[in-house]
Every structure is written in C-alpha cells, then in structure tokens.
Amino acid sequence: MSKANISSIPIRSRRAVLSGLAVTAALPIAAAVPAAAAHTIDAELLELGSRFEPLVDRYYVARKRWAPLLTSAHAEHHREFGTEWSPESSAALHASCERFGVDAASEELSAVYEEMEPLAEAINASPVNSIEGLRAKALVALWEVAPLGAAETEFSFDDAYPFQQLFTAVAELCGLKDKMLATGHKLPDIDNGDDDADEGEEA
Numbered sequence: 380m381s382k383a384n385i386s387s388i389p390i391r392s393r394r395a396v397l398s399g400l401a402v403t404a405a406l407p408i409a410a411a412v413p414a415a416a417a418h419t420i421d422a423e424l425l426e427l428g429s430r431f432e433p434l435v436d437r438y439y440v441a442r443k444r445w446a447p448l449l450t451s452a453h454a455e456h457h458r459e460f461g462t463e464w465s466p467e468s469s470a471a472l473h474a475s476c477e478r479f480g481v482d483a484a485s486e487e488l489s490a491v492y493e494e495m496e497p498l499a500e501a502i503n504a505s506p507v508n509s510i511e512g513l514r515a516k517a518l519v520a521l522w523e524v525a526p527l528g529a530a531e532t533e534f535s536f537d538d539a540y541p542f543q544q545l546f547t548a549v550a551e552l553c554g555l556k557d558k559m560l561a562t563g564h565k566l567p568d569i570d571n572g573d574d575d576a577d578e579g580e581e582a
Contacts, residue, residue, distance in 0.1 A: 421512035424505040428515025431498045435522050438491045442525060445484035449529040452479045495522060503544045507552050516548040 418425060452475040460468040476482055499519045507513055520541040524534040536542075543566045550556050 416509070418511075420508045421505075421515075424502065424507060424512040424515050427498055427502045427505065428512075428518060431495065431502060431515065431522075432518055434491060434495045434498070435518055438488070438495060438522060439525070441484070441488045441491050445481070445488045446526075446529040448479045448481045448484050449476070452476045452481050453529070455479075499523070507548045509552070513548055513552050516545060520545050 452472065455475045456468065456472045459471065476485075499522065502515050502519050505512070505515075507516060523538070523541040524536065526533060527535045527537070547556075547559075547566065550559050
C-alpha cells in the first residue's frame with residue numbers, strides 16, 4: 380500500500396475488523412485464558428495493542444478531516460475539467476488541494492499511518508493466547524478496513540489480507556493452528572495476487 384501521494388489518490392487500506400470482538404467472548408473458545416493470565420502470556424502483544432489503539436482513533440479522526448477536503452477539491456476540479464486529465468488539469472487539482480487544505484490534512488494522516496504500520500506488522504506477527512490479545516489483532520483489522528476512497532462512507536471489505544490475519548489469529552486462539560497446518564494447505568499469497576491484478580490493469 381502506497382501513501383506517496385495521499386492528497387490526490389484514494390487511501391488504500393488493507394485489513395478488516397471484528398471491532399465488536401466482545402461478542403467473541405461469549406463463544407466456547409477452549410484455548411482462551413483468564414483475563415489476569417492474559418497479561419502474562421500475551422504481555423508483548425497487549426503492550427503493542429495498547430500503543431496501537433490510540434493511533435487507530437487518531438487515524439479515523441484525521442481521515443474524517445481529510446476525506447471531505449479531498450472530495451471538495453475533486454468536485455471543484457470535476458466542475459471545471461470534467462473527466463479530462465492533462466498537465467493543466469493535474470496542476471489545477473493540485474492547486475485546489477492546496478486551497479482546500481488537503482495537503483496539510485494528508486500530511487497529518489500520513490504521519491499517523493507511519494506510526495501505525497510497524498506496530499500493525501508486529502501485532503500481526505505475534506502469537507496470540509487470549510481474547511485480549513485477539514482484540515489487539517482486531518484493532519489492526521479495524522484500521523485496515525478504512526474506506527478506500529475519500530468519498531466513500533463504508534468500511535472496505537475488498538482486501539482479503541486483514542481477514543487472513545484475523546482468521547489465523549482466531550484459529551491459533553481456538554487451538555486449531557495445528558489442524559490447519561495438517562491439511563497441507565496454506566493461505567493464498569495476497570501480495571502476489573495484488574501484483575498480478577496490477578499487471579493486468581496496466582496491460
């Protein structure tokens with residue numbers, strides 16, 4: 380996912396949420412451990428989650444500021460140029476973004492993203508042994524299902540990567556990881572799939 384030019388392209392977000400994972404607590408998860416023990420066995424994961432959660436809130440607040448500004452800039456551009464794209468129209472869009480304050484909002488959003496990405500990767504890579512730890516992984520998914528475009532108002536479920544990560548975490552917590560491995564199957568390589576799709580679009 381590239382945020383290189385966040386002021387002029389929709390934000391790409393890659394992962395999904397069970398933000399109401401409190402529901403999961405009611406399910407018969409055999410491998411779940413008491414909350415007190417979770418702070419010992421999932422200590423590192425919970426610490427990562429405690430740092431990540433306020434960033435999720437900051438990200439969505441920043442996105443809420445950024446999205447209408449970029450939508451307004453695009454609307455102004457569309458009124459003047461329609462769907463035409465040329466050096467002149469591109470320069471006009473850039474000027475609109477500056478005038479509406481999109482650039483400053485984009486920088487704020489990108490800054491939060493840069494803080495979040497390494498934490499999200501660390502959380503996804505961590506083993507999970509508790510509901511509290513699973514909640515940390517769900518927070519990553521909540522971040523990664525942000526709407527793709529500035530004008531969109533619904534979570535995006537187009538990217539399978541967040542669901543793969545969350546499904547694997549659920550399987551691990553439920554004691555099903557060995558059973559998954561015993562099948563001889565593995566999760567699809569989404570990165571390669573995205574590359575293939577991009578190549579097809581370019582072609």
